[in-house]
Amino acid sequence: xxxxxxxxxxxGKGTQAARIASRYGIxxxxxxxxxxxxxxxxxxxxxxxxxxxxxxxxxxxxxxxGMVKNRIVMPDCARGFLFDGFPRTxxxxxxxxxxxxxxxxxxxxxxxxxxxERISSRRMCPKCGSAYHVSAHPEGLCPCGGKLYxxxxxxxxxxxxxxxxxxxxxxxxxxxxxxxxxxxxVNGDASVDTVEAEIARKLEG
Ligand code: ADP
Ligand code: ZN
Numbered sequence: 001x002x003x004x005x006x007x008x009x010x011x012g013k014g015t016q017a018a019r020i021a022s023r024y025g026i027x028x029x030x031x032x033x034x035x036x037x038x039x040x041x042x043x044x045x046x047x048x049x050x051x052x053x054x055x056x057x058x059x060x061x062x063x064x065x066g067m068v069k070n071r072i073v074m075p076d077c078a079r080g081f082l083f084d085g086f087p088r089t090x091x092x093x094x095x096x097x098x099x100x101x102x103x104x105x106x107x108x109x110x111x112x113x114x115x116x117e118r119i120s121s122r123r124m125c126p127k128c129g130s131a132y133h134v135s136a137h138p139e140g141l142c143p144c145g146g147k148l149y150x151x152x153x154x155x156x157x158x159x160x161x162x163x164x165x166x167x168x169x170x171x172x173x174x175x176x177x178x179x180x181x182x183x184x185x186v187n188g189d190a191s192v193d194t195v196e197a198e199i200a201r202k203l204e205g
Pocket of ligand 1: 059085
């Protein structure tokens, strides 16, 4: 099973990706998480990516495509994988077509005016990687014990640019996969469980 999760920043890709990957026993490949790991380890790639990400711009296609090529040959990808945050440009989608076939691209739809509120209220767990709305754990602690924090690029200024970049560069992928007969659409303006169930129903239907 080879899947792609599409959707704007804040649509809930990361949360759904973790659930869908564990449901089907496939690898969850988040290019955003991979870049943040590079930043934490202060690698040359991480140092280069940090300022781009903090501005809400996209890291270059070459870098991302190289990262993904190395990732999908790892043993945990043997049963399949789910991309979260990749591809993000038509160029990345075309490069992916040269590497492998994709079964479905799942677009998680959320009304535009809900996205800014969702992202500005998002808190992350450094230990388990979960994302929460700030109101879910106002005391700032994850059930796993991790101390919740806000991502550097989740501030209002950067979020506005990320949404603009999404509209210009990533939203065209919806048509790209629709014309190839690979697109599934789900309503992301619902509870996490409801969205997960709709994705599973469409995949298995
Ligand atoms: P979100 O889905 O919430 O926008 P991600 O964690 O997927 O956030 O990505 C964070 C940032 O990492 C992006 O704004 C971008 O700068 C960079 N990035 C992640 N994936 C890609 C990609 N496929 N191509 C280019 N840049 C990427
Ligand atoms: Zn946690």
